[in-house]
Amino acid sequence: MTPPALQITCKEFVELVTAHLDGVLADADRTRFECHTERCPGCRAYLQQFRLTVDALSTGPMEAVEPANLDELVRAFKRSEPPNQA
Amino acid sequence: MPRGQTATLADINGAAGDGNERLLVAALRRREEAAFVALVRRYNGLMLRVARAQLGEHAAAEEVVQETWLAVIERIDAFEGRSSLRTWMFRILTYQAWARLERDGRQIPFSALASADAAAPDPSVDPSRFFPRHHVPRPFFWQSDPREWPEEALLAAEVRSVIGAAVDSLPDSQRVVITLRDLEGWAPNEVCEALQISEGNQRVLLHRARSRVRDALDRYLEDGKR
Numbered sequence: 654m655t656p657p658a659l660q661i662t663c664k665e666f667v668e669l670v671t672a673h674l675d676g677v678l679a680d681a682d683r684t685r686f687e688c689h690t691e692r693c694p695g696c697r698a699y700l701q702q703f704r705l706t707v708d709a710l711s712t713g714p715m716e717a718v719e720p721a722n723l724d725e726l727v728r729a730f731k732r733s734e735p736p737n738q739a
Numbered sequence: 740m741p742r743g744q745t746a747t748l749a750d751i752n753g754a755a756g757d758g759n760e761r762l763l764v765a766a767l768r769r770r771e772e773a774a775f776v777a778l779v780r781r782y783n784g785l786m787l788r789v790a791r792a793q794l795g796e797h798a799a800a801e802e803v804v805q806e807t808w809l810a811v812i813e814r815i816d817a818f819e820g821r822s823s824l825r826t827w828m829f830r831i832l833t834y835q836a837w838a839r840l841e842r843d844g845r846q847i848p849f850s851a852l853a854s855a856d857a858a859a860p861d862p863s864v865d866p867s868r869f870f871p872r873h874h875v876p877r878p879f880f881w882q883s884d885p886r887e888w889p890e891e892a893l894l895a896a897e898v899r900s901v902i903g904a905a906v907d908s909l910p911d912s913q914r915v916v917i918t919l920r921d922l923e924g925w926a927p928n929e930v931c932e933a934l935q936i937s938e939g940n941q942r943v944l945l946h947r948a949r950s951r952v953r954d955a956l957d958r959y960l961e962d963g964k965r
Contacts, residue, residue: 662879667863671946675927695884699864702888706953709893709902710921718784723776726808730775733812735768 660685666696670703760824767815779808782825786832788918789934792911793836803839807832822932825925829933853912853936857943863950885957892960905955909948916941917948 661669661682666689672678673686690697720726766774786807790800810831818827869879892898906914906922915934919925920941925933931941 662869663881664862664864664866664869664879667950668946670863671942671949675942677942693880695881698885698887702885702957703949703953705888705890705893706949706956707921709898709956710906710917710949710952711924712922716784717780718787719780720783720804720808722805723779726779726805726812727772727776729809730812731770731772733770735770735816 661689663689663693663696663699666690666693667699670700674704674707761820764815764818764820764824775812782828783808785918785923786829789829789915790832790836792915793833794839795911799839799843803832803835806835806839810835823929826929826933830935833933833935853916853934853940853944856910856912857940861947863946864954888956888960892963893956898956898959901955901959902952905952906948909951913944913948913951916944917952920945921949 666686669678669682669686673683678686690700763774763778767778783804786804787800790803790807791797794800794803807828811828814831818824822830868882870877870882872878874880906917909917916930916936919930919933920927927938927941930936931938934941936944
């Protein structure tokens, strides 16, 4: 496992992870990224940590927060006229 | 959602073109109160959060969110469904926030802040974790390899507050992007359109935000081992 064959460094690898997860790396970069992933245990672990981070961030929709003036908005909604319905 | 039935939260979490979303829009056009109330309850908190990041203060954010709901009411009949309803609503919010900044004599819309933040160098990992440039034979490779995290460690209740604190401490533009993309699960193109930022800037901001949260989790998990 000689570093020059890996083509990208670990320092470069960590900057490409979100682009990789979004599937938007250009072909050449994708090949380098995958090649590096295969050969570098440190970056494989980093990628695992990053994936777990993204998974843990997903909390689902925010708790409902009712505005203080909901009644006022509802009145405005009811008052507004749909088109073609005179 | 047949006519006359109330809209539920499940009806309004959909993406563009989603069948439920079409039904929701139809209910809004019929001025069904339950549909509107469910929509407001679902998105008011998120709108406030986004507006606060764009305006930097709470009072102005509340006013802009209020103006946005009134604009949504006024324009719902003109909504063409080319983007998802939520994208469309948040784009209105972004424009309302810009108008507010202009009225207040502040000239820095969120998209300009976003590109400035994205352009500033900000490494994902502390550079001292890598061998220096002239190291032989491994320049810029890990000095000591990261180790995989035990998945069950992330189930600890404390993890939620570590993540919450890390997200709260992010710069505004990063916090908004990670909130929409990862906490709420929006697609990249929805976020770009809602915030009027480029795809590249969106990704840079998201990546930085995720990197900081990963770093916070890593520190927390390392501390736990000691």
